[in-house]
Amino acid sequence: xxxxxxxxxxxxxxxxxxxxxxxxxxxxxxxxxIKKLPxxxxxxxxxxxxxxxxxxxxxxxxxxxRLSADVINFSAKGSSASKGEGLKDTALTxxxxxxxxxxxxxxxxxxxxxxxxxxxxxGVVVNAGDGTHEHPTQALLDAFxxxxxxxxxxGRRITIVGDVLHSRVARSNALLLHTLGAKVTLVAPxxxxxxxxxxxxxxxxxxxxxxxxxxxxxxxxxVQRERMNASFFPSAREYSRRYGMDAARMGRLADHAxxxxxxxxxxxxxISADVADSDRSVxxxxxxxxxAVRMAVLYLLLSGRQDHTEESx
Amino acid sequence: xxxxVIRRASVLGEQVADLLLEDGRITAVGTxxxxxxxxxxxxxxxxVALPGLVDLHTHLREPGxxxxxxxxxxxxxxxRGGFTCVHAMANTEPVADTAGVVEQVWRLGREHGYCDVQPxxxxxxxxxxxxxxxxxxxxxxxxxVRVFSDDGKCVWDPVLMRRALEYVKAFDGVVAxxxxxxxxxxxxxxxxxxxxxxxxxxxxxxxxEEAIVARDVLLAEHVGSRLHVCHLSTxxxxxxxxxxxxxxxxxxxxxxxxxxxxxxxxxxxxxxIFKVNPPLRSADDVAAVREGLADGTIDIVATDHxxxxxxxxxxxxxxxxxxxxxxxxxxSIVQQTMVDTGALTWARVAEVLSANPARIGRVAxxxxxxxxxxxxxxxxxDPAARRVVEPRxxxxxxxxxxxxxxxxxxxxxxxxxxxRPTVLGGTLVEEAHA
Amino acid sequence: MxxxxxxxxxxxxxxxxxxxRNRDSEGVVILGIPTRGVHLARRIAARMSEVExxxxxxxxxxxxxxRDDLRLKPARAIGRTExxxxxxxxxxxxxxxxxxxxxxxxAALDAVSELGRPKAVQLAVLVDRGHRELPIRADFxxxxxxxxxAEKVKxxxxxxxxxxxxxxxxxxx
Numbered sequence: 001x002x003x004x005x006x007x008x009x010x011x012x013x014x015x016x017x018x019x020x021x022x023x024x025x026x027x028x029x030x031x032x033x034i035k036k037l038p039x040x041x042x043x044x045x046x047x048x049x050x051x052x053x054x055x056x057x058x059x060x061x062x063x064x065x066r067l068s069a070d071v072i073n074f075s076a077k078g079s080s081a082s083k084g085e086g087l088k089d090t091a092l093t094x095x096x097x098x099x100x101x102x103x104x105x106x107x108x109x110x111x112x113x114x115x116x117x118x119x120x121x122x123g124v125v126v127n128a129g130d131g132t133h134e135h136p137t138q139a140l141l142d143a144f145x146x147x148x149x150x151x152x153x154x155g156r157r158i159t160i161v162g163d164v165l166h167s168r169v170a171r172s173n174a175l176l177l178h179t180l181g182a183k184v185t186l187v188a189p190x191x192x193x194x195x196x197x198x199x200x201x202x203x204x205x206x207x208x209x210x211x212x213x214x215x216x217x218x219x220x221x222x223v224q225r226e227r228m229n230a231s232f233f234p235s236a237r238e239y240s241r242r243y244g245m246d247a248a249r250m251g252r253l254a255d256h257a258x259x260x261x262x263x264x265x266x267x268x269x270x271i272s273a274d275v276a277d278s279d280r281s282v283x284x285x286x287x288x289x290x291x292a293v294r295m296a297v298l299y300l301l302l303s304g305r306q307d308h309t310e311e312s313x
Numbered sequence: 314x315x316x317x318v319i320r321r322a323s324v325l326g327e328q329v330a331d332l333l334l335e336d337g338r339i340t341a342v343g344t345x346x347x348x349x350x351x352x353x354x355x356x357x358x359x360x361v362a363l364p365g366l367v368d369l370h371t372h373l374r375e376p377g378x379x380x381x382x383x384x385x386x387x388x389x390x391x392x393r394g395g396f397t398c399v400h401a402m403a404n405t406e407p408v409a410d411t412a413g414v415v416e417q418v419w420r421l422g423r424e425h426g427y428c429d430v431q432p433x434x435x436x437x438x439x440x441x442x443x444x445x446x447x448x449x450x451x452x453x454x455x456x457x458v459r460v461f462s463d464d465g466k467c468v469w470d471p472v473l474m475r476r477a478l479e480y481v482k483a484f485d486g487v488v489a490x491x492x493x494x495x496x497x498x499x500x501x502x503x504x505x506x507x508x509x510x511x512x513x514x515x516x517x518x519x520x521x522e523e524a525i526v527a528r529d530v531l532l533a534e535h536v537g538s539r540l541h542v543c544h545l546s547t548x549x550x551x552x553x554x555x556x557x558x559x560x561x562x563x564x565x566x567x568x569x570x571x572x573x574x575x576x577x578x579x580x581x582x583x584x585x586i587f588k589v590n591p592p593l594r595s596a597d598d599v600a601a602v603r604e605g606l607a608d609g610t611i612d613i614v615a616t617d618h619x620x621x622x623x624x625x626x627x628x629x630x631x632x633x634x635x636x637x638x639x640x641x642x643x644x645s646i647v648q649q650t651m652v653d654t655g656a657l658t659w660a661r662v663a664e665v666l667s668a669n670p671a672r673i674g675r676v677a678x679x680x681x682x683x684x685x686x687x688x689x690x691x692x693x694x695d696p697a698a699r700r701v702v703e704p705r706x707x708x709x710x711x712x713x714x715x716x717x718x719x720x721x722x723x724x725x726x727x728x729x730x731x732x733r734p735t736v737l738g739g740t741l742v743e744e745a746h747a
Numbered sequence: 748m749x750x751x752x753x754x755x756x757x758x759x760x761x762x763x764x765x766x767x768r769n770r771d772s773e774g775v776v777i778l779g780i781p782t783r784g785v786h787l788a789r790r791i792a793a794r795m796s797e798v799e800x801x802x803x804x805x806x807x808x809x810x811x812x813x814r815d816d817l818r819l820k821p822a823r824a825i826g827r828t829e830x831x832x833x834x835x836x837x838x839x840x841x842x843x844x845x846x847x848x849x850x851x852x853x854a855a856l857d858a859v860s861e862l863g864r865p866k867a868v869q870l871a872v873l874v875d876r877g878h879r880e881l882p883i884r885a886d887f888x889x890x891x892x893x894x895x896x897a898e899k900v901k902x903x904x905x906x907x908x909x910x911x912x913x914x915x916x917x918x919x920x
Contacts, residue, residue, distance in 0.1 A: 001822050025809065025825045025826075025827065026825075039812040108631035109502075109630065110513075114584075114629050132513035132514075134513065168513060171511070200510075299825075301822075303818060
């Protein structure tokens, strides 16, 4: 197993499968009357959030607490724009407090890499979303959700639609799903696909309707309305007409296909309300699965630290 | 004044000769020269003698950011790198946009005595890109400014650029353009390409440089002015400058040592030590700027020595400052990328690192041949030496070298400025000033 | 040390001892500890089914998350926990292959308490090799194998290892 979880691309197929298998067991624990396990007792997990994300923070917090870890929430928002306490000093503070794991959300791409590699903390670093780079636990929970509906993802066709350029979810999903053997198609207007996307292990398309047939899962990405002010697309209406998931498009999906969204949704923009609330949509399930996947990640990274070599019976 | 006899140096890497330095001048070049009484002998067996290097692009940070660099520390670093003249960029605080500021910088250089400092004047007031600074006043000042640049910012307004190009003709000045289309590079963090997409860092596309280079060479042609392109970094820019020169447009161009050696895949580490503007480019761009330097399309190598204090680099990529120091490693990088590869002779190195930048900057007393009667600015360089770059081993106040831990060829053994050593035996001569 | 026939005989004996101790087999839940304990538990349940004339299913109880040595070793894969029926008020018989330090059983006791409140918990092991580090003993033992700490006891079961036997490896024999 890797030491830190910085990028979904760092996971081998074996690692990813182990996380997903472990998450299955964690999910069954969530169904028991007593939801708490003593596994990480005495360890401290710090949620270091330089950017607001209540959903992700709560998910990590629940995961850590169900494993009996002590949780410290550190919201450093605000100090980022101004030249307040920076990442390094915050990390040194947490190190002094004895953080065993740092779950970091940061507006700057690569901040978790710096945290892990610049020697500012000895703890395990888990990327909870960095800039427009990656969000590996989101990809894991998406893969987990798809696997529960579709079985083994090898050979499955997954279509990811929307603002790929600014989406850390899309990057992590493309990497992880490729590792798991799925065939990924990214669908977006050309302005919202990154330069060099042709070198990613995915297909790309500008045409959503042409990409629905044969899809086993369709993942809609959040699109910020403000993007139209920067001319990424002309208007919200045109975007939703060309790239939004509505009832008509959903009707053309295969019976077994699921519709996903990492949240928070712009209803009426990338997804219509009737699709979001339909039985095709697994969006609420994604939230539940998020906790199980994050429990698995924390368990596997924290229980297997290699700096302890002492043998026991 | 002191007298030095340099023995058995390989002049421009060619014939072996002695050089006699007296009263700030080279007074004789030949074999087995008779040493005047009291002359200091310098054994240069195996060393290459080059004219003192001239940097057209140095950030000395004084006034304003003396925590990063001062004229004293920067010129000491320059001397260790073999430089005898540096052009101090205008983006200080206050900006070097008046005769007062440029004279202060120029005078500090003279007082310290490690390296002649030739200030660059700002093109626009406060680098704001809105109205011309008093270019004539700076040209007429004691600093005799001839190079004008808003470096760090592009003179983006085409009308303003046209006026600047025209105006400096009155005193044979040159506008050194930082070619960066600002709207195409909002929040840009690294070279735009497959890697920027993968790393989720906003891209700085080659076209943002090339669009300005193309516009400016056409403007220079239209108004019949001299244009200099700073730190050119892309294949497209090389091709545009090549085309412009073939049309007879009076354009010169520079490349930095780091753009000759480093590529954007270093950004994969997210270590801001590799964050620089313009950004590190692809291997193909590196090949193109090397070809351009070899065939004369690119006229000079300039360091863009950009010191930053530790806290501006010891942070996440997005928050870090752009820039790297480079005065003390420039000649080694040129040796590694251009000389050891057979692309340049030492005589050509003397052109791109001394004669050409002095000519572009209109610095009459530098970049001269190593011949009797010329000013005694001389570097003795040992191309056979190897060293591993240690960031703390620098005369700069800053440590932001991208070459830490790399083994580089070559070592500056001695630097002579106006006939006096600023570096001797590989170490700085303390109290070099008279 | 034990071959296929020895193992079969030991499991049969354990089965009978369990039924003797717990007259009401309806109140017994057999839980194996992964990996090999689960297979042994299934064999015991099969033998119980024959004797009792009804189908008795063994469950599995993963104890990984309750171990006290998690940070001392590389991450372990988590086994399945499948409990065939509610354990409240029942007698839970834990089944494992080797009883050594007792730490696995301590973890298992914690794991059981998360499932509910059994009337009693009993322990059946194929091999007891001694060297306890906790005050834990087995109720049903297939074979006592005195060993040195330098030795390793290897249990192989056909469902997992393609053969049934117990060996002692290493040590200064």
